[in-house]
Amino acid sequence: NPTIGVLALQGDVREHLAALETVGARGVTVRRPAELAAVDGLVLPGGESTTIDKLLRIFELRDLLQARIKEGLPVYGSCAGMILLADRILDGTADQQTVGGMDVVVRRNAFGRQVDSFETDLDFAGISDVDDPSAGSGRRGGPVRTAFIRAPWIEEAGSEVEVLSRIPAVDTQGRPVAAAGRIVAARQGSLLATAFHPEITGDARVHGLFVSMVAGG
Numbered sequence: 001n002p003t004i005g006v007l008a009l010q011g012d013v014r015e016h017l018a019a020l021e022t023v024g025a026r027g028v029t030v031r032r033p034a035e036l037a038a039v040d041g042l043v044l045p046g047g048e049s050t051t052i053d054k055l056l057r058i059f060e061l062r063d064l065l066q067a068r069i070k071e072g073l074p075v076y077g078s079c080a081g082m083i084l085l086a087d088r089i090l091d092g093t094a095d096q097q098t099v100g101g102m103d104v105v106v107r108r109n110a111f112g113r114q115v116d117s118f119e120t121d122l123d124f125a126g127i128s129d130v131d132d133p134s135a136g137s138g139r140r141g142g143p144v145r146t147a148f149i150r151a152p153w154i155e156e157a158g159s160e161v162e163v164l165s166r167i168p169a170v171d172t173q174g175r176p177v178a179a180a181g182r183i184v185a186a187r188q189g190s191l192l193a194t195a196f197h198p199e200i201t202g203d204a205r206v207h208g209l210f211v212s213m214v215a216g217g
């Protein structure tokens with residue numbers, strides 16, 4: 001069984017460990033270089049990307065993480081974690097760096113004030129279109145329940161990036177949505193990123209997808 005680390009410098013670490021457990025993976029916290037060196041996959045949780053960026057450097061994890069990503073380590077970044085995986089960001093702080101690896105431009109806090117935080121159901125390629133009750137806990141199709149908390153979005157994606165989910169054009173009442181069409185989940189090789197938090201809505205299918213990536217899928 002592969003071991004999946006959750007970067008535990010800041011952010012919602014416990015929720016990711018619980019979601020990984022739900023899909024039958026072994027999750028461990030990662031704070032030290034030796035721990036990072038030992039995992040088969042890594043989750044970068046939501047939190048505050050500027051803080052996690054600083055702590056990655058203070059804890060001497062940043063260079064090792066970049067090296068492991070280049071070697072193909074599967075990494076899943078949620079929200080602040082998606083910001084960290086982006087090669088380029090908009091609306092970052094002056095000294096903010098990312099780890100990079102995904103050929104995307106990510107805008108921080110992109111959803112604006114009055115919709116700082118919200119929950120919604122989203123179509124997600126490879127998840128909402130999959131109905132496979134024979135798989136493990138019984139993967140059912142249907143949209144993924146997501147939570148956006150001062151979330152970023154992907155503003156531009158390079159040709160190697162597979163778009164997995166976008167904000168729909170209209171909401172469930174048929175009203176037009178301001179952020180219509182914005183990319184909120186994507187994959188590039190062994191890197192997976194979501195603007196939202198699937199770990200707090202009780203829908204573990206995104207974690208299931210990541211575990212299958214770690215297992216070689």
Ligand code: GLN
Nearest residue numbers: 046047048049079080150
């Ligand atoms: N707004 C945060 C940032 O810029 C991300 C929010 C989150 O991870 N929920 O880092």
